[in-house]
Amino acid sequence: MTMDTPAAPWLDSHVPDTLAEAWTNLRAQGRRSALALLGILIGTASIIAMLNSGHMAQRESLKLFAKLGIDMLQIQAVPAGDAPVALSRTAIAALPVVDPEVLEVIALATGRATARAGAASADLAIFAPAPALARMVGLVAARGRMLGAAEDCALSVVLGADAARALSGPAAAVGPGSVLLLGGYGFTVVGVLAPVRPETLDPVNYNMAAMIPPGCARRVIPGGGPNALLVRLQPGADSKAAGARISARLTPREGTLTVLDAQSILATMQAQKAVHSRMLIAIGAVSLLVGGVGVMNVMLMSVMERQREIGLRAATGASPGALRLLFLTEAVLLSMAGGIAGSLLGAGISYAIASGSGWDFDLAPWTLALGPVVAGGMGLVFGLYPAISAARLNPIDALRAD
Incomplete structure (x- = not known):
């Protein structure tokens, strides 16, 4: 102014x-x-x-917890030596009954194996889950179909998106109807999963994995029994305390358990x-x-x-x-x-x-x-x-x- x-x-x-x-x-x-x-x-x-x-x-x-949510635990059995370790199916089935904070438990057997399809080969994570796993984590088939309830011990396999790509040759794409070798057995590919975004609590990388029926687990996975769990807790449950209780009930004599707690990881x-x-x-x-x-x-x-x-x-x-x-x-x-x-x-x-x-x-x-x-x-x-x-x-x- x-x-x-x-x-x-x-x-x-x-x-x-x-x-x-x-x-x-x-x-x-x-x-x-x-x-x-x-x-x-x-x-x-x-x-x-x-x-x-x-x-x-x-x-x-x-x-990182979008599919499973934060009221989840991932439990893995770790062998004390070279012998495989498996969790008690009876104790797993009893968890929702004996622990009021446990809503759902899904058991699966996990391992690794070399898969071959023609001249191509790839080291894959192998998992044999309970049928409810696909629903819980949102696994869907982009091609073919998912495993059926009647295929408890059929030599059928569903491949992850990256696994199918890794096993495909220049002139032969691996997909429904293809045959691949897993653990010396010939498995028929019945489906290929849609790509899955990896999350912290995923027991395996579904994109680079092969899913087989639980009854066939012994043929490919040492021990064959369940060695991993996904546990859904009541909303707001104390996940640390729940993990400690579950570990006390399930810890095998020949190994130990590792517990991944979504809430603690996020915090x-x-x-x-x-x-x-x-x-x-x-x-x-x-x-x-x-x-x-x-x-x-x-x-x-x-x-x-x-x-x-x-x-x-x-x-x-x-x-x-x-x-x-x-x-x-x-x-x-x-x-x-x-x-x-x-x-x-x-x-x-x-x-x-x-x-x-x-x-x-x-x-x-x-x-x-x-x-x-x-x-x-x-x-x-x-x-x-x-x-x-x-x-x-x-x-x-x-x-x-x-």
């Missing part, structure tokens, strides 16, 4: 007039305002990017991400603090350069409160402009992080509002001293300033 500006807007102290004048003064300072805004922008962008990255990382963590992953996020947010907060100091410096310089203007305003009726309001508004506007730009930049950085990590981009809307709010708060804090300094200037001395 020029020195001959009439006093009426100051006497009225209308908010729109104050905002418009504050913005005009900031634009007049040009490069100095831009440099102060830069510090706020960098700090806000860092915080917004880290908050959104943590938000997306959390969603990606939950996807550990989120705790690690929270530590990293807090560290990076702290770095962003330091940048924001430096930007706030820059805003204060700009406003103090502005007060020094505009002493005659301040004296004229005071002499024509502007109250100390009106002067404080003007300079405080300039500080808040400058900071909020940096906050808005920083929020947009932070969202762009979040998108780049998601693209580089192969994540789905999912912006938390509240973070976009957080940037201007936090930056505005910084402007309020760091603009208060310059505003008070301007209001305390003696009008006579200010009018005499060069």
